[in-house]
Amino acid sequence: MTGFAALKGALHPWSWSWDIRSVNARGLDMRIRVPDWVDGLEPAVRKAVSGAVARGNVTVGLRITRDADEGALAINPAGLDRALAMLAEINAAAARNGIELAGTSAADVAAMRGVVETAQTEDDTAPLLKALIADLPPLLSAFNDMRLHEGAALRDVLSAQLGEIESLVGEAETLLDARSEDQATTLKAAFARVMDSAETMDGTRIEQELALIAVKSDVREELDRLTAHVAQARSLLTGDEPRGRKLDFLMQEFNREANTLCSKAGFQPLTRIGLDLKALIDQMREQVQNIE
Structure with a gap:
């Protein structure tokens, strides 16, 4: 009943790695270590393993990482309006006082507080769940081959x-x-x-x-x-x-x-x-x- 298999996969913006291993046991004892934020994954893994293995102390592990560039930047329209209004007011005041100001670049505006912020994304894990479940047959096949x-x-x-x-x-x-x-x-x-x-x-x-x-x-x-x-x-x-x-x-x-x-x-x-x-x-x- 000794066996081991590993598998890697990716689906933008996620990447992951599976591993499954077993040692001898009188019955079937499963230890499933998968992220709990992927709804429905653990029951699917248990069902797949119990359908492919009848005996052994089986441990299944999954590590998921998210691409670092997913914290995308986005313009806050309200913040931009406030920044432009403030710049207009500053320029007007300077003109009234005979002061000439240097031109303001887009980068200068973007650097102002509240203009650009990190976009908040809500993950839909259904596509990820589907991809992860699709990995189970080849993973278990390699495991049983060994x-x-x-x-x-x-x-x-x-x-x-x-x-x-x-x-x-x-x-x-x-x-x-x-x-x-x-x-x-x-x-x-x-x-x-x-x-x-x-x-x-x-x-x-x-x-x-x-x-x-x-x-x-x-x-x-x-x-x-x-x-x-x-x-x-x-x-x-x-x-x-x-x-x-x-x-x-x-x-x-x-x-x-x-x-x-x-x-x-x-x-x-x-x-x-x-x-x-x-x-x-x-x-x-x-x-x-x-x-x-």
Whole structure:
């Protein structure tokens, strides 16, 4: 589920940059960090992400900047009229007093207070919202392309680990005959203990005790289930639908069988295989957390 993508865009007078990243998580956890002054943007981002991603801790960020020259200057008509009237009055007074004044330029007038001021603009964010939403499909596509690339590599790792489990199960099966011989002595001793109590136990109880001894020593069922789990895991790895939760559950089943194998082994080489299986399954459980 690890992934990252970035995208830049612009629509006069705005420019922006997107980024989206994710790390593994059991479910879908979104953190959306977008400007709240663009009405309707956050719900649109959440909807798009939830439609493209099923699992992961996903963070989406957006930074928007506005062009610096947008504070345009404009003439204040009322201020201009006041300035011109004042200049006319000054010139008239100077003429009455025989004073000749230098000519006044437009720049001089513009510099007078209240003649030129910064224009106040009210932004219509609807075009910006439309442009930002149009960015989401390519952004999420690039994001998922990276995740698919990572997923392909992870699938190869898990496939190899499943192959190791198959090898260990096969090795365990080859040990069963040797284990049977080793267990024979143990079973004979257990049988003898049961028979020592035969005078105070009825026939049904003796049969139950012997059956319990046999069940506790049989590991073929666990090996068969491990083989079946490997086949199911391989099937999930080749599918197209989200499968992380199913694989996560399957890892629990793998671990259950490995634990049972260790507890029932009673044979050092088989116990070693059970421990190797548990270590390998723990590694796989960590990897499966990264699968959607």
